[in-house]
Amino acid sequence: MELDKAYDHSKVEEKIYKIWEDSGFFNPDSLPGDRKEPYTIIMPPPNANAPMHLGHALFVTIEDILIRYKRMRGYKTLWQPGTDHAGFETQVVFEKKLEKEGRSRFKMQREEFYKECWDFVQSNKHITENSLRRLGASCDWSRNIFTLDPEIVKVVYATFKQMFNDGLIYRGDRLGNWCFKHQTALSDLETKYEERVEPYYYLKYGPFAISTSRPETKFGDKYVVMHPDDKRYEQYKHGDKLNLEWINGPITTTVIKDQAVDMTFGTGVMTITPWHDAVDFDLAQKHKLDKEQIIDKYGKLLPIAGEFAGMKILAARPLIIEKLKQKGLLEKIDENYKHNVQTCYKCSTLIEPQIIPQWFVAMTKPLPDSRPSLRDMAIKAVIEKKVEILTEKFEKTFMHWMENLRDWPISRQIWWGIPIPVKYCADCHEPIVDTENIISQCPKCSSANLTQDTDTFDTWFSSGQWPFATLMANDARKGLGIKDQGSDFNTYFPTQVMETGWDILFFWVARMIMFSYYKTNKPPFEKVFLHGLVRDKDRQKMSKSKGNVIDPLGVIDTYGTDALRFALIFSTAAGNDIPLAEDKIKGMKHFANKLWNIARYILAIEDVGTALEPSTITGGSRPSPTGTTPADKQILAKLDVVVNSATKNMESFNLHEAAQEIYHFVWHEFADIYIEASKEQLKNEKLKASTLSTLNFSLLTILKLLHPFMPFVTEEIWSKLNQQQLLMVAAWPKN
C-alpha cells in the first residue's frame, strides 16, 4: 500500500464525513455494541442567520472531542444539534439588511416582515449546518431541531402557562430599558455602559441648587428630595410645599425626606423623574408619588414640556438651557463631566428608562409548592455540585450575579420571535393565557372583545428551556411521552455537559438551571464547561455586529479541519481567551502531515515485503515482551504513560494538555526516536517481527488517541490499515 507523499485534506474530509454520516453512528440508537450508559451534550444552538465564525469552530471542536472520546469509550452518545432563531439578534441583522435596501420594518406589515425574516433565516440555516459538517461535528442530524419548530414552541408555552398559574410570571408597570432605535424594551444584560463626556448643569430650583446632565427630563419635577439627617435642610419638613419658578413657569414642589439621597454628592438635594430613572422610580413607589412621562417612545418631548413639546431630546437640550439661563435659573455649567451612560448593546443608542407594561419572571419568589425560588434553586444546585461549573473563577462570578438577581423582563416589542400567548379582555382588562389560540371569550366577564398581546419572548426565555425542550420535542415527533420507556427525555436527561462560551453564563446557563429545576426538579446538566472567546489577531472580540468575524471555512480550505481543530484546542485552557494566530494552524497542518508520513513509512515496510503477513501489520495486538529490544520496551512504556495521562486529562476536561502530550509523544518520542531506531532494527532479521509489531501497535494506539482531536486524517489512515470497523467507534486504548 502506497500513500501519497503528503497528506491532502481536500481529498479526504468530505469523503470521510459522508462515511461517518452514512454509518448512522452519530445517532445513539444505531451505535454498535450494547451501550447502556448515555452521555449527552446538548449543542448550544448556533444563531441560524449568522455565518459561521471561529467561536463556532471552537465549540464544535471541544464538544466533538468530548463526544468522540465518550463514543470510543462505549457510551451511548447523543450530541443534540439545533439552530436558534435568536430573536433580537436576528431582527437587528435583518433590519440592517432592510435598511440597506432602503426599507424599514416600521413601514411593513408584521406578517410580511415575519415571512421575509423567516425565509432569510431558513436559507442561512442550511449554510450554518453545513459549516458544522465541515468542522467534523459528529452530532445526530436525525434529531436536528430549530427553536421555532412547533414542538419546541409547545414546550415553551406550557412552561409559560405553568409559571403564570404559579404566580411566577406577572405583568407589571415597571421601569424598563427602552431603545429608541429598535423600539423595544431590553433586559439589563442587553445594555452596556459607555463613558461619555457631557456638559453638566447646575440649576436653581427655588431655594435649592440641583444638578443634572439631562435638563430635558426636568419638566415634571415637582418633588425635591433630601436626606432626613442633612442639617443643611433641617428647616424643611417632609411634605412641605414650596412655590418656585421653573422652566415653564411657577410650580409647586413637595419636600420628600429619604435616606436614599447621598448627602455627600453635590448639594445633597435632588429632584426626581420617576418615569425615566430607576432610583427616582423606586422613590416614587415608596412614597406613592405621581409619575409623569416626559419623553415618548420615539425620544420626543411630550406636551408637559410646553414650548419644547415634539422636539427630540438632544435638539431640545441646548434650547432648554438657554431658556433657563435667560430666566436666571442656570448657575453654572461644567463642560467636562465624565460619566457612564446606559446604551443599547447593539446600536449604542442612549437607553431611556421608560415605564412600559412588560411581562416579568419573578426570580426570588418561592414556588407555590413550597420549593424555593428559581434563583435559590439554582444557587443550591451549584453549591451542592449538582451542577458543577468548571473553574472556580466562573463559579464565583456566577454566584455573585445570582445573589444580586432582579426580576427578569421577558417581553420584547419585536416581531421576530415566539409570540406571547396572551389575550387581553378589552372590557375587564384581564390577561388571558391562551397557548392554543382557542379562547374567544373572557373567562371572567364573558366579553368577546379580546385583543392579542403583540409582544414576543426574549430569546433566552425559550432557549433557557433548550435542554429539556429539545429532548421532549424529539419524543413528541416520535409520538412518545416523556415518561415512556426509551423516550429521549427519559434516557438522556439530565445531560452530562453544557459546553458554551462564558459570555452567555448569565444569559443562558443560569436560566437553563432555573428552568430545569422548575420544570423537572433536576439539573439540566452535570457540568458546565466554559470556553473563552476566540479573538482576532488584534485581540479584538469577534462579533457579528462588529463585522470582524473571520471565516473559518477559508482556514479549513487552506490547512484542513484537523489543523484548525488541533490549533484551537492546543493551548486552550478552559475559560481563557484564544487569540488565534494563523501560524499555529499551519504548524498543526504540519503535524497532520507528520502523522501521515509515519503511517506511510510503516505501510511502506509492509510493501517492501518483509517476512510478515499483512494481518500482523494491521492486527495491532500488543507485542509480547519476549524478543523486544530496549528501544521497543521504552517506546511501549512511554506509550502506556501517554495513554494513561491523556485519558486522565480527557476525564478532567484538560483537553489541551491531552493534546499537547499526545503531540509531543507522536513527534518527539515515536517519530524522532523510535522510528529512527526501527530503521536499524529492521536490518536485523531477528528483530523484524517485534519491531514491526511495535510500530503497528503504537500507530494504531496513536490513531485512537488522536481521533477525537483530528478525526479526518486519523480515520483516513485507519482505513488504509484495512481495519474492519470505523475508527470513530473503535475502543479507546487501555493499558
Add this chain to the structure above:
RNA sequence: GGACGCGUAGCUCAGUUGGUUAGAGCGCGCCGUUCACAUCGGCGAGGUCACAGGUUCAAAUCCUGUCGCGUCCACCA
C-alpha cells in the same frame, strides 16, 4: 463603587492538587536532502517564571503587600 482574573523565551501562550536540568507553536543561528516526511532531520542561542517579603526540606505554583494590565457586575441625581 463591588467582584474576579492576569503579568512565564523575541512574539502568542501552556504549566491539574507545591517536588528532579520550567515547556509548546512560530521566529532566530549553524549543519544536513537517493534511505516516511524540507509540511523534514540534527545541534544550538534565548527565561533572576512582574517586583518585595513570608510559609516550607522544597515555590512559577501557597500567603501578604507593591507596581502594571484586563474582564465582569452595578452605577449618583
